[in-house]
Amino acid sequence: MMVADMIFYLFAALTVLAALGVVGSPNPVHSVLFLVLAFFSTAGLFVLIGAEFLAAILVMVYMGAVAILFLFVVMMLDVDFARLRHEGVRYLPIGLTVGAVMLMELGLMVAHHRLDHGTVATNTVDNTFAIGQALYTRYLYPFEVASLILLVALIGAVALTHRERKHVRRQDIAKQLARTREDAVELRKVVSGEGAS
Amino acid sequence: MSVEMQDIHLVYMMPEILVAVMAMALLLLSAWTHKGGAGVVHWLTVLTIVGVILVIHVGEGTGTTFGGQFVTDAMSRYMKVLMCLGMIIPVIMSRDYIRAHAMDGGEYHVVSMFAMLGGMILASSGGFVILYLGLELMSLSFYVLAAWRRDDVRSGEAGLKYFVLGSMASGLLLYGISMIYGATGGATGFKEVAALLATPGIHDNQLLVLGMVMVLAGMGFKVAAAPFHMWAPDVYQGAPTPVTAFMAVMPKVAAFAALFRLVADVFAPAHGQWVGVLQLFAILSMATGAFAGLVQTDLKRLLAYSSIGHVGYILIGLVSNSAAGMQGVMVYLTIYLFMTVGVFAIIISFDRQGLGENIRDYQGLAHKQPLVAFVLAMFMFSMAGIPPLAGFIGKLNIFMAAVKAGLVPLAVLGVLFSAVSAFYYLRVVKVMYFDPADRESRVTFSGGGFLVVTMSMVLILMWGILPGDLLTWTASSVQTWH
Numbered sequence: 210m211m212v213a214d215m216i217f218y219l220f221a222a223l224t225v226l227a228a229l230g231v232v233g234s235p236n237p238v239h240s241v242l243f244l245v246l247a248f249f250s251t252a253g254l255f256v257l258i259g260a261e262f263l264a265a266i267l268v269m270v271y272m273g274a275v276a277i278l279f280l281f282v283v284m285m286l287d288v289d290f291a292r293l294r295h296e297g298v299r300y301l302p303i304g305l306t307v308g309a310v311m312l313m314e315l316g317l318m319v320a321h322h323r324l325d326h327g328t329v330a331t332n333t334v335d336n337t338f339a340i341g342q343a344l345y346t347r348y349l350y351p352f353e354v355a356s357l358i359l360l361v362a363l364i365g366a367v368a369l370t371h372r373e374r375k376h377v378r379r380q381d382i383a384k385q386l387a388r389t390r391e392d393a394v395e396l397r398k399v400v401s402g403e404g405a406s
Numbered sequence: 407m408s409v410e411m412q413d414i415h416l417v418y419m420m421p422e423i424l425v426a427v428m429a430m431a432l433l434l435l436s437a438w439t440h441k442g443g444a445g446v447v448h449w450l451t452v453l454t455i456v457g458v459i460l461v462i463h464v465g466e467g468t469g470t471t472f473g474g475q476f477v478t479d480a481m482s483r484y485m486k487v488l489m490c491l492g493m494i495i496p497v498i499m500s501r502d503y504i505r506a507h508a509m510d511g512g513e514y515h516v517v518s519m520f521a522m523l524g525g526m527i528l529a530s531s532g533g534f535v536i537l538y539l540g541l542e543l544m545s546l547s548f549y550v551l552a553a554w555r556r557d558d559v560r561s562g563e564a565g566l567k568y569f570v571l572g573s574m575a576s577g578l579l580l581y582g583i584s585m586i587y588g589a590t591g592g593a594t595g596f597k598e599v600a601a602l603l604a605t606p607g608i609h610d611n612q613l614l615v616l617g618m619v620m621v622l623a624g625m626g627f628k629v630a631a632a633p634f635h636m637w638a639p640d641v642y643q644g645a646p647t648p649v650t651a652f653m654a655v656m657p658k659v660a661a662f663a664a665l666f667r668l669v670a671d672v673f674a675p676a677h678g679q680w681v682g683v684l685q686l687f688a689i690l691s692m693a694t695g696a697f698a699g700l701v702q703t704d705l706k707r708l709l710a711y712s713s714i715g716h717v718g719y720i721l722i723g724l725v726s727n728s729a730a731g732m733q734g735v736m737v738y739l740t741i742y743l744f745m746t747v748g749v750f751a752i753i754i755s756f757d758r759q760g761l762g763e764n765i766r767d768y769q770g771l772a773h774k775q776p777l778v779a780f781v782l783a784m785f786m787f788s789m790a791g792i793p794p795l796a797g798f799i800g801k802l803n804i805f806m807a808a809v810k811a812g813l814v815p816l817a818v819l820g821v822l823f824s825a826v827s828a829f830y831y832l833r834v835v836k837v838m839y840f841d842p843a844d845r846e847s848r849v850t851f852s853g854g855g856f857l858v859v860t861m862s863m864v865l866i867l868m869w870g871i872l873p874g875d876l877l878t879w880t881a882s883s884v885q886t887w888h
Binding site for chain 2: 347348349350351354355357358360361362364365367368369
């Protein structure tokens with residue numbers, strides 16, 4: 210038990226530190242990398258409580274896709290982060306107030322409402338198997354509809370961002386090969402003294 | 407754990423399958439044919455929707471499949487036919503607009519079909535999971551459609567605004583669903599939730615009541631009921647006009663079909679807990695529609711406020727919670743569909759010269775094109791609810807049902823607000839008939855636009871005097887309730 214506890218505290222501390230790093234680091238690229246670290250430490254916490262499916266999803270989806278997308282956005286968009294940060298300081302008091310109120314509410318809720326621990330999951334079937342089974346039997350229809358939603362998101366993203374450029378000179382090899390001498394070269398008689406027109 | 411496969415009867419969902427398969431086929435077709443295929447895609451879309459209406463008409467009557475997650479009954483079939491009309495009529499009348507504004511990549515039709523598919527799934531949903539997914543499929547398609555003219559700043563703004571506010575509403579809805587899930591001990595199917603709500607004593611559960619109210623609020627956003635209507639005017643104005651015509655009708659029909667099921671079926675045992683909220687929505691919507699519409703100068707914005715008002719009247723029908731009220735909802739939605747597409751067909755025909763969105767563009771139309779002005783005036787009179795036009799029949803049914811259900815104050819408020827809103831409908835008529843024409847502008851109909859305007863006009867006139875057919879259809883569609 211001792212080792213598991215130590216690992217928990219290690220991961221938890223890493224998560225908190227990484228989260229602080231996301232907000233605090235002056236370089237936005239470092240912020241995103243800290244975010245990746247926070248995701249990874251959280252995935253470790255998930256593994257500790259036996260939710261290996263969530264951990265895998267967190268690593269694959271959030272680290273593999275979302276964080277990388279953030280990185281692209283940070284690097285490609287021209288956002289003046291120094292100014293943003295400077296303006297952010299102005300909102301610090303109200304931000305702290307909201308945070309304090311939320312913390313208080315959370316505390317009150319926990320103090321008054323003891324959440325019972327429920328039944329401990331039996332280990333006969335692992336998470337991944339159970340989720341897969343529910344998804345392809347009981348929730349087959351919602352699963353299919355969700356795939357249609359993703360398809361629409363895909364079509365929408367392409368339809369709204371793809372544009373045909375008019376003045377790009379593209380090489381069309383078939384066209385080049387189809388050119389004949391007749392439509393490319395012309396023989397003209399040039400009268401001396403008047404130049405070619 | 408044993409693998410339990412659900413009962414699957416695909417025959418009940420033939421219309422949905424047809425739409426999904428055709429949408430994907432048309433996507434491939436438009437990807438391969440490049441520009442030349444746009445016309446083919448257009449006509450195949452029209453053909454598909456006609457086919458879907460036929461399939462709905464001859465299809466299996468009532469039944470459930472996928473463990474009760476998909477429900478088909480007379481109500482959902484009627485609503486699906488309305489949705490098909492609400493999708494295909496804007497497509498037919500805006501062929502020229504779509505071509506003129508370079509929106510005809512084929513994907514426009516595909517995304518429209520997916521929006522309708524989401525609406526159909528929503529109308530047939532038998533559980534909260536699929537209700538949410540259907541709603542999301544529909545909403546996501548509309549976010550994209552609203553921003554379709556991306557070179558136009560207002561269109562992009564409309565898409566973004568709709569997306570941000572719509573996501574918030576989805577969050578609200580999901581939060582409500584999770585509360586119901588928690589309070590009922592893990593029920594997501596409509597049948598289970600209804601059964602649990604029928605057990606005595608459960609209504610004191612605050613979590614459950616809050617969950618129901620949040621679900622209703624989330625749906626209220628989708629139909630643009632006040633106080634969740636803020637997005638509607640900007641989005642209606644900014645979106646391309648065919649999209650506005652589409653989103654003024656189809657999503658409302660779909661969301662009302664879902665609300666219908668929630669109110670009359672799922673939440674019915676706890677009627678007293680949430681009915682006040684819906685009444686509040688109804689009164690606020692009618693008031694917003696009536697007063698905020700008074701100062702509008704843009705016709706699309708005016709129609710947005712007008713639709714908010716109409717939603718208020720329709721909500722009265724839902725609140726009255728009787729067979730007559732439910733029938734009133736369906737009658738009103740049907741009439742609303744044809745009034746709205748009729749007006750939008752005229753706006754689109756104007757837009758071929760870049761005009762038609764400002765009310766001032768219609769100055770003196772009666773002197774230049776008396777017939778067009780007359781038709782637009784008839785639509786406006788119908789929207790105001792003036793007899794003997796169909797709009798009057800819609801309001802009459804709703805108010806009668808409300809009075810019968812003992813909601814006299816609500817009916818009186820409805821009549822008062824509808825009198826206020828008559829002002830801005832009549833102002834459009836005044837501009838057309840009594841203001842001098844100050845610019846050369848004409849309405850030139852395309853074939854499709856002419857067809858739509860004529861058909862809507864005939865139906866509005868006919869149902870105003872002889873509403874018998876409409877009442878019979880709607881009555882047979884609600885008979886499974888109450």
